Each structure stands twice: as structure tokens, then as C-alpha cells.
Amino acid sequence: MTAMSPTTGPAPAGPASVHDQGNGIRPTHLAGTHTFGPPVPKPSPFFQHGFGWLVGSVWLFYLGQPLGTILNHPGGFAKWFSLGALVAFGLSYVLVFLWTRRMHIEERQPRLRDGLVWLGVTLVLGLAMLPGAGGDWMVGLVYIAASAVMVLPPRAAVVAVAVVAAQPLLLPVLVPEWKHENGLFFSIVLAAFAMFGVTRMIDHNMRLTAANREIARLAVAEERARAARDLHDILGHSLTVITIKAELAGRLLPDAPDRAKTEVNDMERLAREALADIRRTVGAYREVCLEEELASARSALSAAGIEAQVPRSADVPEPRGTLFSWAVREGVTNVVRHSGATRCVITVRPDAVEIADNGSGPVAAAGAGGSGLRGLRERAEACGGQLSVGRAPGSGFVLRVSVPA
Template identity: 85%
Template sequence: MTATSPTTGPAPAGPASARAGLRQTNVPGMHTYGPGMPRPSRFFQRGFGWLLGAVWLFYLGQPLGTILDRPNGFAKWFSLAALVAFGLSYILVFLWTRRVHMQQRQPPLREGLAWLGATLALGLAMIPGAGGDWMVGLVYIAASAIMVLPPRAAVPVVAVVAAQPLLLPMFVPSWRHESGLFFSIVLAAFAMFGVTRMIDHNMRLTAANKEIARLAVAEERARAARDLHDILGHSLTVIAIKAELAGRLLPVAPERAEAEVNDLEKLARQALADIRRTVGAYREVCLDEELASARSALSAAGIEARLPVSVADIPEPRGTLFGWAIREGVTNVVRHSGATRCVITVRPDQVEIADNGRGPVASEGGGSGLRGLRERASAHGAQLSVGRAEGSGFVLRVSVPA
């Protein structure tokens, strides 16, 4: 018996323990098996911001005690309500600023000034019940200024706010001179500056990690596309030429046609194996194998091949790079050149593929194959040169600095 979900269709019945590994998704007809992905703690999503903002409210204990010691009356309850609203306003400013910084934005100046003005107004509203102790709220005003204002504007605001505990008692004799409060305001401003910078740096680090991951995926896709182009382009070109040759030989030389067909089967299997190795990121090129493959491809195309006998002294990874160059060069000769002769020269620091055909006109960008080969050469610190050979024909050369 099965149960039906409106979004995922029939779901397997059975004991709850057997269904515990089944996590339904919102994709019709799809079930995801295995343990569910852990979700972020709701405390760290929401509660942490409240806790981090509220932990600083202990400074308000001084004006709170003063207000509670006053006799009942309008001044007491009005100031008490203003103090509660002041603390709540500070927490909301902190949460708002934290969210803005996490979105990698700067707090809008107009909204920041509005928050700062509202917090200051609520602080002044504590005066009827708290008297001079309301100046403790200046700690939060300075911290809020650091949060909501650009640094150039926040610094003078903090300086003005920090001076008030030293200046206001000169005009209101009943208020005590608070030199310690001056240092508390300065320290709170520095602490909040560090918090905001830490949030900014964490967000930038997160964004940088995402960009690195995106570039890594893009690079891997480019590598896979380059390898598939090089493998399929060469293999399919040789297969097409051999198939054409086998078709021409079939009426006049069945034995040779049969040999070409056998070669077609081997090439097809080899191409399939190459694709599988490429998908598995195991694709490597052997210089000796590429030379043998080039000889076979050129011979099938009716092109005289002049290739080196031995390349045993070519070290890796240079040999792999030269193998890719020979593969791309021979593919271009067979496809585009119309040549009757191809000469491949391999030296410890250079490989060159030249033909006597018409050759393509080298463009700045080149095709996908030349572009891929240029990327490979650049990764090895080598130089790729393409163009017309002396007299006629086309030449492709990869040179590695000594």
C-alpha cells in the first residue's frame, strides 16, 4: 500500500525507520534517498543577532536603577518606557545593520540618520526619570553611529558624543562629571568598528570562496570541452577518411578495404575509451602513440608523412604537450590543407608540423582546436606559432623555453 504526496507522487509505505532516509522534494515524481541535509540552526539564523545586540544592554543598568528609585509618577513611567524603547531601538539598529552588511551593502545614509535620530530622541526622553544618568545611553549612540554611518562621518559624530559627558555637567550642575563614561564611549565605538569590519570581511571571504568555486567549475568545463574537441575532432576525422578510403577500395581491393574497416573499428573503440578517460579526468596523451596515429591518419588521407623515428629524449610533461600539438596539427592538415606532404619535426624544446598545401589563413583567434592548444601551451609556459610556411603550406609550432 502506498501513500500519495501532492508534490512527489506515491511514496513507499513501511515502517517509519525505513522511510527515515527518504527526503521528499518539491520536484514532481522525484524522491531523494539518504539522510537529509543538515539545516542551519534557527538560533544562529535569528537568535544570535538578538543575543549579540542585547549583550551590550548591561550599561543601561545604571539609568534603570535611578528610574526605579524615583517615586511613582509620570516622570518615572515615561522614562522607564523610553528606556525600554531605547534598548529595543538599539537592538533593531544592530540587526538592521548586520543584515545590510551581510548583503554586502552599505547602510543607506538617509535611513541610518533616521535610526540614529530616533535612538537619540529616546535617550533624551529618559532625562525626566534618569537625570544625568541618561548619558549612559551615549555609549549606544556612538556605537549606532559607527554602524549606520560611513567612517568619515562616524568619526566626528563619535567625537562629539564622547565629549558630552565632559561638557554637559558644566551646564547642568546636578549632573555628575563622567570621565569614565568618556572612555566607555570610545571603547564601545572601537568595539563596534571591529564588529562591523569583521562582518564585512567574513562576507567578502564568503563571496571570494563562491567566486573561486565558480571559476573552478568554469575551468573544469573548459578543460572538458577542450579535451573532447581534441579527441573527437581527431578521431572522427581519421574515421571519416578511412571510411571513405575503404569505400573506394572495396570494389578494387577488398583485402585492403577489410584492413581499413578493421582500423575503423579499432579507432572507434579507442575514441570511446578516450572519451571515458576524459570524463573521468584521466586523459593523457603519449607522444609515441600520437606519432603512430599521425602516420596512420596521413597515410589514409594519401599524404606523404615524414616523421621522426624516435622521441625518447622528450621529458614529461613536455611530451604530453607535444603530443597534443601533433594531434591538432595533423587533424588540420588532413581536414584543411589539401597537402601531399606533411613533415613533423620533434626536438627537445620544439615540435613543428608543416605541410605543402594551401593551408588555412591563420586568424587572431583561431578555431576551437587552436584555442585549446594555445591554452595548453600557456599552461606549460610554451609559445604557440601558426602561419604559412616558407613558399607554401602551413606550419604549426610549439616552442618551450630552454
């Protein structure tokens, strides 16, 4: 059996492949699967931990203007108090960015109350720069607008940005010493748009990550369903025939030991074939042949004491031939197990296969039944065909799979 790697092709399965040091193959684990392939590189520690600090800090260059004004201010309490407030203001903005980034990574939205608290703290720190920076403190409004986009819901953020953007136009009217800042108005608006784009990019990346996780989960579920369907189709039929032949050999053993020996040999052959089928199925290389299934059906029905009318050969092109093979296997298994029939007729046409008996087996709807019928329905739908089960007038149970020619 081989395990396929998407980058290296077939890789030998088993313990040796797990510890193969020569070609770099390592098991890459996904919940519910055992996949072999080259080791997935771990994310750089910088991008895990330092990227947020870099992206948040790169915008602090806007604070150069109030920083220069504070440094040129005459020494004293006002200068150092304002300088401390500026450092705390910049640190607060970076922490807001990191906090909202973590919230997005954890697929959570900041609460409105928490967002307002962050904005309030940032605004207070910005106002604390007033003694040393004077009117240049308004540069901090750029960061307050960007923070509003990060921590508030969209509608509330629009209102907050509009209010903040109006301040460079209104405050100089109230405080004549402060310069009228038209450029600052546009900087605030552009910063808000830029931060909106950053938050949307983070959201989209998180959604893409969640979608990839869901795709992986669905792929695992689909593979499990396929494996369960294939194993049911293989083991259900083979074990049913082995059970029937074992019962027949037990009855024949006292009076016809030679024929009982033949049945035991058939059981051994069937067991070996079933084991080989399982190995091929696990390796995803299993194929079924319609003529072989017809011959196996004839043998199983005969061993069960059911009169069989089965064609010797059938010329059906693929992929219908494979689908009809599974239909014959499932239909005959149900006849032997459940029908209580004395006669079974298998009809094969280029566009359909039908298994009918004269028994009193259960009638199931096409979408119902056990896992065998459900798996056969899925196979038929995958080929653009249709599964029909029920009773025909004057007959017993009928299973039909048809595919448009």
C-alpha cells in the same frame, strides 16, 4: 570511472553512489558540477537567527545604571514613562544592530538618510528617559555613538562620535545637577572603537564569502574549459580520421572490398579507442603517448592520401612528451581537415615539435584560431612553452610547439 571526494578519496560513480546509505556519501551540489562527498553540515539555527540578537543584547548591561535610577524614582507617570522609554531604547539599539548586520550580509550599505533617521529615533528615546533617570540618561550616549558607527559612512560617523563623546563633558556644565562624567566619555570612545571593529569584521567576512563564491565560479569555468579542450582534442582528431577512412572505404568498396574491409575495421578500432579516451578523460586519468600519436598520425595521413614523413620513435621526457603528443594530434587534424596538402612532415626534437605541410590551409595568429589551437596554446603556456603557427618560406602551413630544454 570514479569521482574523487576531498575527504573520503575515490568514491564509485553512478546512481549507486548517489544513494549510498552505508558510508554517508551524498552529492554536494555546486552550480555546473556534480561533486560527491560527505554532506555539508547546515549552520546552526542559533547562529543563523539568534547570534545577532545575542551580540546586540550583550551590550545592554550599560543600561543598568539608568534602570536602577528609574526604579528608585517615586512612583508615578514619570517613572513608568521613563521605564518604557528605556525598554524601547534598548530594543531600538538591538534592531539597529540587526538591521546593519543584514545590510552587510546582503552586501549593501545603509543609506545616509536611513542612518540619520535611526539615530534620531534612538536619541529621542534616550531623551525620553529624562523624567525618571535624570542625568543618568547620558549612559544612552554610548549606544548612540555605537549606532552612529554602524549606520553612517566613516567620515560622518567620526563627526557624530566626536559630538556625542563631548556631551558628558559639556552637559553637566549647563545642568549643574548632573554629575561630571569623565568615565562616560571614555566609555563612548571605547564603544565606538569596539563597534568599528565589529563592523570591519563583518565586512571582511562578507568579502571572504564573496571571494570564495568567485573562486568556486572560476574553478567551475576552468574545469569546463579543460573538459571542452580535452574533448575537442580527442573527438576532433578521432572523428576526422574516421570520416576520412569512411570516405576511403566507400571508394574502395566496389573494386577492392578486402582493403575496404580493412578500413572499416580501422574505423571500428578508432571509434572504440575514442570512446575509451572519453571515458578516461571524464575520469581525469587520460594520458597520451607521443609514439602512439605519431603512429596514429601516419595512419591518418595515409588514409587521407597525404604523403607522410613521420619519425618512427621519439625520446622526449615528460611533461614535454605529453605536450608534443597533443601538438601532433592537433596539427595532423588541421592538415587532414583544412590544408588540401599532398605532403606533411613531422619533426620531433627534444625541445620542439613541428608539423609542416605544403597546402594552403588558413594562417592564424598564435593567440587566435579555433578552440583546438587555443587549447594547445594553453597547454604550451602551462609547460612554459610557446606555440607558433604560420607559413614558412617555400612551405605551407606550419605549427610548432617549443619548450626550453
